[in-house]
Each structure stands twice: as structure tokens, then as C-alpha cells.
Amino acid sequence: MAFGFFKKSDKTEKKETLTGPHYFNLVVKQVVQETKDAISIVFEQPEKKIVYKAGQFLTLIVTMAGKEVRRAYSINTSPVTDADLSVTVKRVEGGLMSNWLPDNIKAGSSIKVMEAMGHFTTEFKKDNKRxxxxxxxxxxxxxxxxxxxxxxxxxxxxxxxxxxxxxxxxxxxxxxxxxxxxxxxxxxxxxxxxxxxxxxxxxxxxxxxxxxxxxxxxxxxxxxxxxxxxxxxxxxxxxxxxxxxxxxxxxxxxxxxxxxSFVQGTIDKEAKKESEPAPKSNTGAHEVTVRYDGQEYKFMVEPNRTILETALDNGIDLPYSCQSGLCTACRGKALSGQVKLDEEEGLSQSERAEGYVLTCVGHPLSDDVVIEIG
CATH class of the missing domain: 3.40.50.80 (Nucleotide-binding domain of ferredoxin-NADP reductase (FNR) module)
Known part of the structure; x- marks a missing residue:
């Protein structure tokens, strides 16, 4: 039986958190047609400005046919040169959000977004010479x-x-x-x-x-x-x-x-799978503890479910975007226990060595998994 501490795990509570400190309702200032199949959506910065680093992304949240859809789009503006905030969207054949946005968004539209995330960044220093x-x-x-x-x-x-x-x-x-x-x-x-x-x-x-x-x-x-x-x-x-x-x-x-990476890689993956040893048997559910925003949640994760899926099913509003192990919005550090990842491409070799995991593609292999996010 799943449960959370300090927070109710129900749909009402989840809906309220979507307007919390990690979420913003941004007004579209302008839509720029960059190419035939690419647009830039320029947002007005809210009163409490979104702080971001060069190279990070925003997660846009749109309800389509009664279902919440999230997609991550990289920010093209600079925190030191641009007053506004802008992301670029390129149409992808069959893409749900990438086609909906150019067809529906215009100046004056309002879009819910999650705070800036991502680790494709570098530290800038005035005395750098590189x-x-x-x-x-x-x-x-x-x-x-x-x-x-x-x-x-x-x-x-x-x-x-x-x-x-x-x-x-x-x-x-x-x-x-x-x-x-x-x-x-x-x-x-x-x-x-x-x-x-x-x-x-x-x-x-x-x-x-x-x-x-x-x-x-x-x-x-x-x-x-x-x-x-x-x-x-x-x-x-x-x-x-x-x-x-x-x-x-x-x-x-x-x-x-x-x-x-914007899409999951396929090159060399089959060869890698063949060279990897067979995973340990994981036939039962395991308890996972997630620490996020000063709160702690405990819940059981079935072997065919990811940690993120289970958390969301129980009304626990953890950060996420792509749900495919690429954007790292769901990244957390495993303080204990074993976690198997379906996809590791979003993490660097040093991050994996330090114990970082991605909850959207993570499955617990033991009962002592403790993950700290943020």
C-alpha cells in the first residue's frame, strides 16, 4: 500500500501543487516563425522571474483531450542579454506537442510551464579564456x-x-x-x-x-x-x-x-544489450523512499512500473518532463539501495558513478532505495 508523509496523496492535492513554486503560468508575448517548420515562443517573464542558466530547458504543460502532456524545450535566450524568455519548437512528424503548439499558440496565449531545468550548462567566469x-x-x-x-x-x-x-x-x-x-x-x-x-x-x-x-x-x-x-x-x-x-x-x-539528446539513441544499443550480463531477478514489489522539497514519501513500486509512474499514480508531484531518460528533469541521487535504469543516456559517466538515477526509467531492485531529488 502506497503512502506519503506530510502530504496527502490524492488528486486534489496534486492539482494544487501544479500552481506551486515550481510552476508558472506564462503569457506568450510573440510567436516568431524561424523557418517553415520551426517557431520560437517568446514569453513575458512573470513578476517573480524564472531564474535559469544558459543551456537549460523549460517544460511546457498542455492539456489535450483531457490528458496532461509535458514536453521539454530548450531555452534560446540568454539570462544575461535577454529580458524575455524564449523556447524554440520544431515540428516533428507525428509529434503531439510539436505540432499542437505551432497550430494553436499565439500572442496572448497562456501556457503552464515548469521551472527551468537541465544540466547541459557550463560555468561562466569573467576571467575564463577558453x-x-x-x-x-x-x-x-x-x-x-x-x-x-x-x-x-x-x-x-x-x-x-x-x-x-x-x-x-x-x-x-x-x-x-x-x-x-x-x-x-x-x-x-x-x-x-x-x-x-x-x-x-x-x-x-x-x-x-x-x-x-x-x-x-x-x-x-x-x-x-x-x-x-x-x-x-x-x-x-x-x-x-x-x-x-x-x-x-x-x-x-x-x-x-x-x-x-532530444531523442533516445538506438545506435549500438543492441550490441550493448548482448554484451551485458542478465539482470538479477526482480519479481516482487520494493519500497522506495523519495525526498523532495523538504518532504519524504514512501511507496511500493511494482516490478513492471517505474518509480516516477508509481509516484504520479499516488498523487505525488515529482518533477519530470520527457519520461524517456533524456532530459534529466527527474534526476535524483540514490543514497542507498539498487536502482536499474532502462535508459542511461541522459546521465554522464561521472553522474552515474556518484549514484544519480532517473526516476522516469528507474526500477528498484532492493527494499532500501532512498532517492533525494533537488
Whole structure:
């Protein structure tokens, strides 16, 4: 039998928490058509401003057909240069929220959002002198825009090199903005466009961003040495895999590489599954203790249910967004016990070593699981 301490586990209580300190009702100030299939939704900051870091995301919450739908969208504005708050949404074939938003949202609309989250960030310091080498594909440019604008202002001695891959010239998100930034910060921002289908008069790179092309591009950008260079990537799985392989071949330390995934990866997963030992038998339910917002909840989790699913079923309002192990909105630290994750891509190797888990894909394997969130 599931139960929680200090809080009732009923639907009424859950509904009230959705207007609590972690949630905001934001008014849409403007909808910008970035490309044919991508928009930016510009929000007015509420009276109590949403605090965020460059590279983080907002979770948009919309009710469709009587069901609450949540999706995470990266913030494209900078906390140090922009007064408003903006996210970019690109249509995805069959995508529920990514198609609903462009079709329904307009200036004056109100959307419920969850506080900014995410760990695809870096610490900015005025005395930093480093080179950010960034690889982006399609809508993966969104968090990069926030990080680039922040870096150019907060770190006057740092530079940014952006390798940005797109289908064609009309699908380049923020093209005009990047042209303006390159002029304004001449010598400090270098954008290298790569197009799958380039026009006849195209002077840049064209074709797939494969190992050979990546090697040529890296040879042409400034080399500040491994200790002064940070690598960031966000985009399609194939592109990220090619970048990861190249950086590994160049023996770039893992603590110098940051990546953000919008979709679950499939490359190499079957081979990984075959090489992994068979999981321990987990036929019974296990008790889990979750500590969040100064409160403690205890509940039983069945073997075919995740920790997050069970918590939500019992009216416990834990943070979450993607529910697929990527965005890390549900990240917590396992203080004790064993937790099996269906998906680990959202966590870095160091985070896993420190005991961090994702409740949306986590299953308890013992009765002493204690997870602290926040």
C-alpha cells in the first residue's frame, strides 16, 4: 500500500501543487516563425522571474483531450542579454506537442510551464579564456544559442566555434541572428554551416557531417589546446555519434565533452544489450523512499512500473518532463539501495558513478532505495 508523509496523496492535492513554486503560468508575448517548420515562443517573464542558466530547458504543460502532456524545450535566450524568455519548437512528424503548439499558440496565449531545468550548462567566469567548440544539428541549435550569447558577454577572452548542420539553407534556425553576432563579435564567433542539400552557389560545406568532414573542419578552426577547449554537441543521433567517435580518437577527456539528446539513441544499443550480463531477478514489489522539497514519501513500486509512474499514480508531484531518460528533469541521487535504469543516456559517466538515477526509467531492485531529488 502506497503512502506519503506530510502530504496527502490524492488528486486534489496534486492539482494544487501544479500552481506551486515550481510552476508558472506564462503569457506568450510573440510567436516568431524561424523557418517553415520551426517557431520560437517568446514569453513575458512573470513578476517573480524564472531564474535559469544558459543551456537549460523549460517544460511546457498542455492539456489535450483531457490528458496532461509535458514536453521539454530548450531555452534560446540568454539570462544575461535577454529580458524575455524564449523556447524554440520544431515540428516533428507525428509529434503531439510539436505540432499542437505551432497550430494553436499565439500572442496572448497562456501556457503552464515548469521551472527551468537541465544540466547541459557550463560555468561562466569573467576571467575564463577558453574555446567552446560546438556541434549542432537542426533544432539542436537552441541551447547552443543561449550558451553562445552568454559566453560572448560573460567571457570577453573566450571564443566560440559552431559547426551547424542542416537539411538545406531554408532550414537554418537563427541564421540572421548568427550573421549579426558574427559581425558584432568579429573574431570571437565563427559559424560553419554544413548543408545536406546545398544550392548551386553555396560556398560552404555540403553533405553529411561524417568523420572525414569533421576532421577537415577541426583542422581549420583555432587550436587552443585540450586544457583550454570545451566541446558541446546537440543534434541527431548519427551526427552526435560521429562527433563522439572523432573526439575519442583524438583522446579528448570525457570531462571536456558535454552533450544533450532530444531523442533516445538506438545506435549500438543492441550490441550493448548482448554484451551485458542478465539482470538479477526482480519479481516482487520494493519500497522506495523519495525526498523532495523538504518532504519524504514512501511507496511500493511494482516490478513492471517505474518509480516516477508509481509516484504520479499516488498523487505525488515529482518533477519530470520527457519520461524517456533524456532530459534529466527527474534526476535524483540514490543514497542507498539498487536502482536499474532502462535508459542511461541522459546521465554522464561521472553522474552515474556518484549514484544519480532517473526516476522516469528507474526500477528498484532492493527494499532500501532512498532517492533525494533537488
Amino acid at each position: 574555446h567552446l567548440v560546438m556541434f549542432a544539428g537542426g533544432s539542436g541549435i537552441t541551447p547552443m544559442m543561449s550558451i553562445i550569447k552568454t559566453t560572448l558577454v560573460e567571457e570577453p577572452d573566450s571564443i566560440c566555434s559552431l559547426i551547424y548542420a542542416n537539411r538545406d539553407i531554408d532550414s537554418i534556425i537563427f541564421k540572421n541572428t548568427f550573421d549579426q553576432l558574427q559581425t558584432q563579435y568579429e573574431g570571437r564567433l565563427h559559424v560553419i554551416h554544413v548543408l545536406d542539400n546545398a544550392p548551386v552557389n553555396w560556398q560552404g560545406h555540403s553533405g553529411l557531417l561524417n568523420h572525414e568532414m569533421l576532421t577537415k573542419i577541426l583542422e581549420r578552426i583555432p587550436d587552443w589546446g585540450i586544457s583550454n577547449t570545451t566541446y558541446l554537441m546537440c543534434g541527431p543521433e548519427g551526427m552526435m555519434k560521429n562527433v563522439q567517435t572523432l573526439l575519442e580518437a583524438r583522446q579528448i577527456p570525457t570531462d571536456k565533452i558535454f552533450k544533450e
